[in-house]
């Protein structure tokens with residue numbers, strides 16, 4: 001069991017994690033979700049004793065990590081698969097971790113087999129692909145056969161077969177009664193892997209509940225209703241009956257109706273009462289990804305803007321001017337207003353360039369509007385408007401822990417443990433970001449030329 005109480009971490013003026021309290025229970029896979037920069041890695045580092053909390057505490061099995069007896073046998077972690085001495089073979093890397101932790105050497109070959117690297121165990125890890133590196137990091141986490149496992153983005157770089165393998169591994173570890181805490185950005189993957197979710201935004205807890213409950217509370221369910229094709233009067237009768245009963249209807253692209261505000265049995269009764277035959281009446285629910293986007297869109301720190309290519313293209317007949325909505329070069333992307341939640345909208349489709357219709361013929365060497373550009377991302381949506389609050393799925397008198405992240409009193413003058421004079425990470429048993437069974441030495445960068453086949 002991992003337990004955090006009022007966990008807060010400040011780096012100078014930056015509050016990375018604020019007043020976070022949660023439990024990660026054994027026997028389940030707990031997904032740890034949050035937008036980029038929301039504090040997931042910082043939280044994991046504090047759990048592993050690699051960063052000291054500014055206030056609050058976090059324990060593993062009731063102990064601070066550093067006070068755990070024989071920590072590497074109790075906690076395994078994958079934080080950064082790249083933090084491996086590339087000159088060492090996979091086997092030697094694991095062997096050195098095993099020796100430091102009093103783990104028998106034969107265990108190294110076992111875990112190499114578990115992660116499917118047995119045939120490349122003698123190869124230097126610097127030649128490994130991203131996916132192979134992830135597998136090596138997972139092997140290191142499994143080395144001490146620990147009861148508590150932390151994985152930061154374990155499926156990064158894995159192919160579909162590898163992703164499936166990680167999913168099954170996580171589920172098996174949990175079914176053996178272990179505590180499995182895993183961060184990921186792949187919502188579809190989390191939906192299939194995790195039992196429980198902890199969601200943070202700007203370092204603060206936004207939700208802590210089973211996956212299914214999270215989806216139900218943060219998404220709007222709807223019914224799809226279809227009347228017989230070619231009988232528009234049936235459809236019109238049904239729409240009137242549903243609307244009179246307080247339902248909302250929207251046409252779907254395929255001619256069906258999307259109905260919200262009425263439960264399925266009521267829709268069925270209303271159709272029956274209006275003498276309308278139905279070809280389809282089915283319940284629908286948003287995906288975890290949609291639910292997640294609704295909950296976290298107000299706490300996204302990094303939003304892309306449309307690339308207006310100022311100075312590169314001019315609307316025909318218009319003077320050269322900065323595009324009205326483009327941020328000047330170097331200016332930060334739009335930020336959500338701290339303490340204000342965003343309007344409950346899913347991000348709209350990517351916006352085209354508003355000047356596109358006026359543009360001159362393509363110029364050689366000049367990027368064309370609308371064409372996908374490397375490095376540009378779809379516009380995620382309007383900046384949050386002050387005074388709007390998230391509606392969908394908001395619990396009415398429920399127990400959902402859903403909070404619009406507040407800017408904590410930052411205490412700009414709070415001491416920074418990493419400020420000058422404290423360049424070295426806290427002396428701990430495990431290297432910062434090391435993919436190691438806790439207690440590993442993966443920060444070693446010393447040359448070790450004599451190794452490897």
Ligand SMILES: Nc1ncnc2c1ncn2[C@@H]1O[C@H](COP(=O)(O)OP(=O)(O)OP(=O)(O)O)[C@@H](O)[C@H]1O
Pocket residue numbers: 011014015016034035036037038039040041042043418
């Ligand atoms: N050593 C540090 N010094 C200063 N700021 C830091 C440090 N480590 C993290 N931060 C800041 O703290 C915030 C949280 O970072 P963190 O890496 O924990 O987020 P994350 O949720 O893991 O992000 P991602 O999903 O992108 O990996 C970020 O704004 C980051 O810039």
